[in-house]
Amino acid sequence: xxxxxxxxxxxxxxxxxxxxxxxxxxxxxxxxxxxxxxxxxxxxxxxxxxxxxxxxxxxxxxxxxxxxxxxxxxxxxxxxxxxxxxxxxxxxxxxxxxxxxxxxxxxxxxxxxxxxxxxxxxxxxxxxxxxxxxxxxxxxxxxxxxxxxxxxxxxxxxxxxxxxxxxxxxxxxxxxxxxxxxxxxxxxxxxxxxxxxxxxxxxxxxxxxxxxxxxxxxxxxxxxxxxxxxxxxxxxxxxxxxxxxxxxxxxxxxxxxxxxxxxxxxxxxxxxxxxxxxxxxxxxxxxxxxxxxxxxxxxxxxx
Numbered sequence: 488x489x490x491x492x493x494x495x496x497x498x499x500x501x502x503x504x505x506x507x508x509x510x511x512x513x514x515x516x517x518x519x520x521x522x523x524x525x526x527x528x529x530x531x532x533x534x535x536x537x538x539x540x541x542x543x544x545x546x547x548x549x550x551x552x553x554x555x556x557x558x559x560x561x562x563x564x565x566x567x568x569x570x571x572x573x574x575x576x577x578x579x580x581x582x583x584x585x586x587x588x589x590x591x592x593x594x595x596x597x598x599x600x601x602x603x604x605x606x607x608x609x610x611x612x613x614x615x616x617x618x619x620x621x622x623x624x625x626x627x628x629x630x631x632x633x634x635x636x637x638x639x640x641x642x643x644x645x646x647x648x649x650x651x652x653x654x655x656x657x658x659x660x661x662x663x664x665x666x667x668x669x670x671x672x673x674x675x676x677x678x679x680x681x682x683x684x685x686x687x688x689x690x691x692x693x694x695x696x697x698x699x700x701x702x703x704x705x706x707x708x709x710x711x712x713x714x715x716x717x718x719x720x721x722x723x724x725x726x727x728x729x730x731x732x733x734x735x736x737x738x739x740x741x742x743x744x745x746x747x748x749x750x751x752x753x754x755x756x757x758x759x760x761x762x763x764x765x766x767x768x769x770x771x772x773x774x775x776x777x778x779x780x781x782x783x784x785x786x787x788x789x790x
Contacts, residue, residue, distance in 0.1 A: 492775045493782040494768070496530070496749050498727050499650040499675040501611045503530035503585055503750065506783060507740065507768045510731050510754030511535055511589035511614060511654070512561065514764075516575035517582075523761035528768060531585035533752060534575065536616050538591050539600040541567040551687055551696040556706020556733070557755060558685050560699035563591050563619070568604050576608060585611035589654070591619050595642050606648040613649050615639070618656040618681045630656035630681075633668035640672025650675035652729065655720070657709075658684050662716045663723035670724045678729035678752070679720055680713045706755040707733040714742050721747025721788060735763065737770025744771075747788040 494505040508531035509517075516534045517526050526532055544564025551558050565571075571588075579586050588610050592598035602613060617630035617639060629635045636653065644651055653669040655662060657680040669677050682703025687696040713732025721728045730748030734740050735756045743751045753764040760766070771783070780786060 491781065492772055493784075494772060494775075496783060496787075498729070498750050499612060499652065501585060501650060505530040505768050505771070506744065506748075506750040507764055507771070508533045508585075508587060508729070508750060508752045509757065509764050510752040511616065512559075512563075513754040513757050516571075516579060518575075518578055520757070520761055524765050526579075526582040526584050528765050529584050530750065530768075531587050531611060532579060532582075533587040533614060534571070534579075534589050536563045536565055536589045536591035537568055537571045537601055538563065538565055539568055539597045539604075541565065541570070542591075546698040548696065548698055549702070551702075553685070553687055553704065553706075553708070555708030556704055557758075558687055558697060558702035558704055559682070560697045560702035562699070563616070565591075568601050572604070572608065576610070580609060587612040587614050587652070589614045589616055591616045593619060594621065594623050595639055598639060599642055599646055602643050603646050606646065610649055612652055612676070613643070613647055614652045614654050614678055615643060616654050616681070618654070618658075628656055628658070630654075630665060631659055633664050636665050636668035637672040640669050640674050644673040652676040652678050654681055655679040656681045657712060657716055657732075663719050666720040666724045670726050674726060676727045676729060677720060677724065678731065680709070680716050680732045683709055683712065705732070707735060707739075709733050710739060710742075714746050717743050717748050718746040718790075734767065735760075737767050737774055740767050740771060741774060741786065744783070744786050745788070745790045749787055
């Protein structure tokens with residue numbers, strides 16, 4: 488890497504060698520991608536959601552393609568915190584990259600338990616998935632109510648030993664309200680956007696394409712919405728923003744960075760192109776070289 492070009496960023500007090508990570512749920516814990524991507528070349532690896540106990544996820548079919556993206560209703564299937572600490576963390580810790588652990592739960596207590604269990608582990612950041620339905624509040628997602636966002640953020644911050652990043656849902660009327668609520672609760676950073684709620688119907692079977700009826704829409708189709716929300720959120724809070732949603736290449740990533748994101752995450756496109764995140768890093772460096780940009784910070788929020 489050209490030492491004259493500085494791609495490193497300070498994100499919530501954590502030094503990242505470059506501003507690129509993977510989006511939770513699209514990279515596992517990196518094991519499946521090891522032969523395609525040099526994990527050492529990424530700013531961070533973001534894990535699949537980790538819960539206090541194993542989650543089976545939703546019934547199948549739970550994934551389908553759409554124009555410009557895909558719908559998923561996986562239901563955050565995961566083996567739970569015990570397996571994660573025993574199997575996944577030791578694998579990731581072999582690499583010279585930051586580890587961002589995505590945390591999910593159905594009650595505040597479940598989130599807190601996972602965060603408490605991770606307190607002594609060598610990880611860089613916690614990303615809290617607040618698109619999970621809060622079973623104690625009638626199933627509404629934590630991230631759809633600003634009071635819940637602030638409350639769960641504060642409860643997690645009380646026990647967390649690593650910086651806390653709240654992952655915001657786009658399925659709200661005003662994203663800035665949620666961003667400000669996370670900041671008020673003490674969040675060190677925010678990430679957005681999570682998937683948009685969508686639906687697909689199989690006209691030949693005259694039934695829903697997903698057993699869950701609805702699913703999360705991701706991929707290139709959502710990028711303009713994501714860029715707009717990242718821009719709004721970045722201008723509403725003083726904490727750093729990690730932007731994601733439909734990033735396929737460096738050009739896409741740079742839109743988010745210029746909109747105000749200090750970091751970006753590559754997600755769905757990795758299913759099509761497993762080395763996408765590493766390619767984005769190289770593409771950003773090439774852009775900087777071509778345009779005489781010596782430090783990535785010159786581009787963050789430049790619009």
